[in-house]
Amino acid sequence: MTEATNSITLPSTSQQDFEDVEKPMEIESICPNCHENGITKIISINIPFYRQVIVMSFACEHCGLQNNNLQSGEQAQEYGTEIVLKVKNAADLNRTVVRSEYGIFEIPELELTIPPKSSSGALTTVEGVLQSVKQDLGETQPLRKQLDAVMADKIDQFLAKLDKFLSLENLWTLKLRDPSGNCFIQNPNPFHVDPHCITSHYCRSIDEEKLLGFLDDDQVIDLKQKIDPIEQAENEWKSYQDVKNEVMHFMGPCQSCGAICETRMKPTGFYF
Template identity: 55%
Template sequence: MSESGSSEQPDVIFQELSADNNQQAPMEVESLCMNCHENGTTRLMCTRIPYYKQVIVMSFSCDHCGYRNNELQSGESVQEFGTEIVLHVKEKVDLNRQVVKSEYAKIEIPELELTIPNKSQPGEVTTVEGVLARTREGLLQDQPRRRELDPESADAIDAFIGKIDDCLELRTPFTLKLNDPTGNCYIQSPDPLHVDPRCITSHYYRRLADNKLIGIADDDDEEASEEVLADREWKSYEEAKQEVLRFHSPCPSCGVDCETCMKPTDIPYFQTVIIMATTCETCGFKSNEVKAGNAIQDHGCRLALKVEDAFDLARDVLKSDTCCVSLPELEIDVGYGALSGRFTTVEGLLQATKAQIEEQAKFFMGDSALSAGDGEGSSKSRTIQQVLDAIEAVLQLEKPTTLVLDDPAGNSYIQSLMAPLEDPKLEKTFYTRTYEQNDDLGINDMKTENYEEMKPIAEEDEEEEA
């Protein structure tokens, strides 16, 4: 390439953090030693931690007095939200996880009642084991002198060190909580391409005290008014609707931890619902469910739709857990416990109803029915087959019918094609729940006021015995 066409490539400031990376030498700066006030050497290296961010590693050493100090600072700006990471340490690999924290981070281990407050330690790159080891070394530092001057305190510290040793040997599983208002903290995942089953990361809005701590608010600033805080909470709620929340739960099929995805969404002219989906990579189990995002309504609701054409089959339907489905012309009633909550279409709900009847009818139409004397030609199998054929006729638009959703909680929905005007094919009726329906929903046992009048059952029994 000719000189006229050559151009110098810009130097890469932040190199990947790797044991084999020798491309960049640390930058050395002469600086004052705070121990002997002579000149020492500070070495700076800008690097990038894989699957995390850019950081600046600093190391100071003084040849006069031998003082040394290591520190880490984030190469990123303060994040929009604070970060809290909760790690459940149960295996050896968890002790070896890399931990990155700034000087503003707070560390807690509830099982040890241990708290390392903000700005008590410089920022550093360490491991979970290193956090405990550093605490242990700090406690052992003055133990010989402490045993002479205050034997009781020394014995208490020895007992506490024993608890730390139990955690280091994993005889006692523990929880590590890392809270950093700057948002620049990190705990390594053994498999960064998959969700970490023992580590939960959450983000939060900083309070005024947190902003003052990290220096982005004036010391004379006062907490925002309730109106401003309410506006922030509303914005946070709206932002949450745009995110898919992921958490771990045991698989209903094999019991192994699997991932559940959850997302709130708004249904036009109705309310907010929560869509949940679970997938197990171990056994292949999959399920999806819809939960109502609102409270139980004041009245029950009965929805009746005349299904006559393809547009009716394509209507959206929300069936809650407490909703009963019926097709009066076909003499079909499906209780609220048979089909779980789901957001689908009229066609999808009819197909799910058909599949549920086929599943329950295997006893009358399968091999067990033949062995019991109820074969394919029996009256039971003919009746069930007629019901299945009738549902199929409705799906093929060969036979009109009425779809009825009866929900005592009032949280079910059928899409209106003429909203906000009245739909002539959709009839909506509100009614007052019976005592039995309130009992099924647990309303009869609810007490929402005058809590001070409530007495524990044990105290009432003691008073009766007295």
């Protein structure tokens, strides 16, 4: 028995960035399926232009159970993050994707939503998101055809649509919304504004605050008191022009004297 897992495939363009990481730590742990001893591997990976994440994988040689999960190693950010990617070419399919256990994947063209905590956090690729859905549905099709032929036929039609998306016969959109703010979709050219992708930040809803454990389930607050709508509007990017107009501030050591000072950075362009 093999459990469908989240892909940990990394794009070849950035594979070199992952080669110098330390060897994974291996520990014996009980298999939840057959209760024999399996092996859990834990490794810390630094993802370029994002941050450090912890990847854990489990494999049982007795029953074949395998699973992978990801821990960001970071606390929830001040704001939630929403990333919208227009998938137009093979390079888009090969982008690295990081999703925490609170993140929601959505593909509007398929009316497909993968809700939070339906699986653990994932380190995968854009293509891997679809491949995981295809694998999960495909593995149960033989049994489904015996129990519900009508539903099985609908799933076959859905899988055919997935194949068209994977081959880019149909262009599509991947949305990733994560209230913890710990999500990421790679920019193939990180020194330029991404023409296919928009990242925005938003103030979490009450339900999202409860999901993260910041509020009790029975706690009621007035969002109008908690959220300044003007501040919220200022923190959201609505278009590519908003991204280009954003001035980023971060603290760092002075190259001359070593004292901590503020650095400001803004995307710009030249006519030549």
